[in-house]
Amino acid sequence: xxxxxxxxxxxxxxxxxxxxxxxxxxxxxxxxxxxxxxxxxxxxxxxxxxxxxxxxxxxxxxxxxxxxxxxxxxxxxxxxxxxxxxxxxxxxxxxxxxxxxxxxxxxxxxxxxxxxxxxxxxxxxxxxxxxxxxxxxxxxxxxxxxxxxxxxxxxxxxxxxxxxxxxxxxxxxxxxxxxxxxxxxxxxxxxxxxxxxxxxxxxxxxxxxxxxxxxxxxxxxxxxxxxxxxxxxxxxxxxxxxxxxxxxxxxxxxxxxxxxxxxxxxxxxxxxxxxxxxxxxxxxxxxxxxxxxxxxxxxxxxxxxxxx
Amino acid sequence: xxxxxxxxxxxxxxxxxxxxxxxxxxxxxxxxxxxxxxxxxxxxxxxxxxxxxxxxxxxxxxxxxxxxxxxxxxxxxxxxxxxxxxxxxxxxxxxxxxxxxxxxxxxxxxxxxxxxxxxxxxxxxxxxxxxxxxxxxxxxxxxxxxxxxxxxxxxxxxxxxxxxxxxxxxxxxxxxxxxxxxxxxxxxxxxxxxxxxxxxxxxxxxxxxxxxxxxxxxxxxxxxxxxxxxxxxxxxxxxxxxxxxxxxxxxxxxxxxxxxxxxxxxxxxxxxxxxxxxxxxxxxxxxxxxxxxxxxxxxxxxxxxxxx
Numbered sequence: 001x002x003x004x005x006x007x008x009x010x011x012x013x014x015x016x017x018x019x020x021x022x023x024x025x026x027x028x029x030x031x032x033x034x035x036x037x038x039x040x041x042x043x044x045x046x047x048x049x050x051x052x053x054x055x056x057x058x059x060x061x062x063x064x065x066x067x068x069x070x071x072x073x074x075x076x077x078x079x080x081x082x083x084x085x086x087x088x089x090x091x092x093x094x095x096x097x098x099x100x101x102x103x104x105x106x107x108x109x110x111x112x113x114x115x116x117x118x119x120x121x122x123x124x125x126x127x128x129x130x131x132x133x134x135x136x137x138x139x140x141x142x143x144x145x146x147x148x149x150x151x152x153x154x155x156x157x158x159x160x161x162x163x164x165x166x167x168x169x170x171x172x173x174x175x176x177x178x179x180x181x182x183x184x185x186x187x188x189x190x191x192x193x194x195x196x197x198x199x200x201x202x203x204x205x206x207x208x209x210x211x212x213x214x215x216x217x218x219x220x221x222x223x224x225x226x227x228x229x230x231x232x233x234x235x236x237x238x239x240x241x242x243x244x245x246x247x248x249x250x251x252x253x254x255x256x257x258x259x260x261x262x263x264x265x266x267x268x269x270x271x272x273x274x275x276x277x278x279x280x281x282x283x284x285x286x287x288x289x290x291x292x293x294x295x296x297x298x299x300x301x302x303x304x305x306x307x308x
Numbered sequence: 309x310x311x312x313x314x315x316x317x318x319x320x321x322x323x324x325x326x327x328x329x330x331x332x333x334x335x336x337x338x339x340x341x342x343x344x345x346x347x348x349x350x351x352x353x354x355x356x357x358x359x360x361x362x363x364x365x366x367x368x369x370x371x372x373x374x375x376x377x378x379x380x381x382x383x384x385x386x387x388x389x390x391x392x393x394x395x396x397x398x399x400x401x402x403x404x405x406x407x408x409x410x411x412x413x414x415x416x417x418x419x420x421x422x423x424x425x426x427x428x429x430x431x432x433x434x435x436x437x438x439x440x441x442x443x444x445x446x447x448x449x450x451x452x453x454x455x456x457x458x459x460x461x462x463x464x465x466x467x468x469x470x471x472x473x474x475x476x477x478x479x480x481x482x483x484x485x486x487x488x489x490x491x492x493x494x495x496x497x498x499x500x501x502x503x504x505x506x507x508x509x510x511x512x513x514x515x516x517x518x519x520x521x522x523x524x525x526x527x528x529x530x531x532x533x534x535x536x537x538x539x540x541x542x543x544x545x546x547x548x549x550x551x552x553x554x555x556x557x558x559x560x561x562x563x564x565x566x567x568x569x570x571x572x573x574x575x576x577x578x579x580x581x582x583x584x585x586x587x588x589x590x591x592x593x594x595x596x597x598x599x600x601x602x603x604x605x606x607x608x609x610x611x612x613x614x615x616x
Contacts (some may be wrong), residue, residue, distance in 0.1 A: 126526050130608045138495065141536070145528050184518060190531060191530075193533070203566045207496060216592070216601060218494065221434050221501075222498045222501035223501050228602070238579050241582055242579055243310070249574060254514075258510055259507045266550070266556060271385075278506055280513060282542070285536060288527050293527050293534070298612060299438070300536065
């Protein structure tokens with residue numbers, strides 16, 4: 001058996017992502033020892049019961065002590081405080097990483113607190129479900145999904161390679177880009193889609209002419225897909241929007257411009273404008289299926305008993 | 309064996325919906341004879357090959373001749389022309405129905421052409437996938453889904469009951485409401501969700517700072533769910549927006565107002581406003597799962613190998 005990539009990995013946060021990483025690390029034999037931290041005693045207990053880590057506790061200093069890799073897997077809004085608290089206890093030469101959905105803010109909030117001997121290699125696994133908590137995780141979450149690393153320009157090459165290898169062993173494909181570009185890409189592929197899903201579910205909930213019972217009963221026409229996304233963790237997503245403001249507002253501005261044009265086409269009965277857009281968008285779906293990033297089964301395979 | 313509900317059913321249109329109805333009618337023994345019509349010779353051939361109907365052809369008059377039930381399962385924009393063409397060939401006392409996603413327009417476009425002895429009972433099965441064509445249909449499509457009937461106020465009670473029974477035998481649950489209310493409900497549960505899905509996929513496709521390859525690779529963060537909806541049939545959806553203009557514009561106006569408030573909350577860092585909305589929307593998802601209108605499995609069950 002080969003030696004594990006890291007002797008000790010500290011996971012600060014053991015929700016969906018942290019607990020899935022622990023499970024995937026065990027599956028891959030990636031860590032000698034996995035130690036988890038949770039802020040709330042209740043989560044500590046639930047994580048212990050789930051049994052994916054060698055130990056779980058509520059003491060940050062003990063969690064990161066002697067760790068070769070420390071991963072912040074908590075909402076991005078907590079990163080500055082966590083960095084301040086763990087900095088004095090970090091092992092010299094260790095790698096500090098994270099799983100946040102925004103990346104510019106990580107360097108901004110974490111780097112100033114770290115001693116020079118530490119290596120900050122921010123990471124974002126593009127994977128998740130609408131569920132939260134230590135019980136929601138599973139080892140296969142990252143299989144075939146992309147993980148983006150956003151090392152600073154002067155990052156240690158060996159540390160970057162080690163994190164690349166780490167995520168590959170967890171099942172991911174890895175891409176390296178700068179934090180600013182990451183935040184722009186994710187604004188359109190993830191942040192704005194979540195925002196408009198949250199928004200339309202809120203709009204439907206507020207209607208006085210259509211009852212909530214009707215919205216729920218007749219949701220199979222499209223709405224139910226949005227409710228899945230709009231059931232994602234509220235704290236995590238609040239922090240995403242607060243910490244990727246500029247890119248989200250930029251992409252939202254473009255979305256709004258395009259939506260105004262569609263609105264105008266509907267008002268004036270411009271069927272060709274509608275038809276042309278609706279035809280163009282089919283090609284993108286085909287690209288995603290061909291790239292292995294979604295199933296080709298109709299309705300996401302909901303109708304598993306489909307016969308042709 | 310009990311007698312079929314209708315001796316002859318004519319399906320005008322044999323795409324996803326029409327061909328699924330034929331398959332479900334066979335499964336339920338609902339029709340003595342099923343005859344399909346398609347406008348294009350290529351579709352006639354494909355439907356014949358798929359074998360779900362007793363006969364398929366390109367002659368409208370022959371298709372509807374002696375039919376006890378005639379179902380328009382084509383894009384809503386074609387209904388006025390179809391009604392004009394079939395009217396002289398309809399059997400006295402027959403029921404004319406449809407499967408259109410808008411209902412006010414059906415009465416407007418079809419009723420004026422029908423002889424008085426005919427019964428127009430518009431219907432909308434809230435079911436579908438992003439696929440199209442005679443091969444995309446399957447008998448289970450309507451199982452457990454709602455079908456809304458929108459009979460005119462003076463409709464024949466026996467005809468309404470017969471259509472209710474028909475859709476129940478196809479696996480649906482049935483609700484009756486007026487056409488105007490239907491169009492308002494569906495604007496928020498289906499039409500606006502489709503419009504914003506089409507819109508964001510178009511916005512992403514137009515970006516010059518983010519490549520199409522990046523959009524596709526990193527779509528697992530939320531965007532890919534929108535691409536499924538935005539892969540739906542372009543002709544059908546063009547006709548939906550052209551024929552439910554007022555309700556769509558009304559709901560879109562509310563959506564835009566709410567989105568502006570969210571945009572402002574992001575710009576000014578109002579985390580509480582974001583958190584409150586993101587918490588409220590989770591309850592709607594729970595309602596949809598409890599009502600049996602979607603699976604509780606995370607990611608729509610995409611991770612079928614999930615272990616806890």
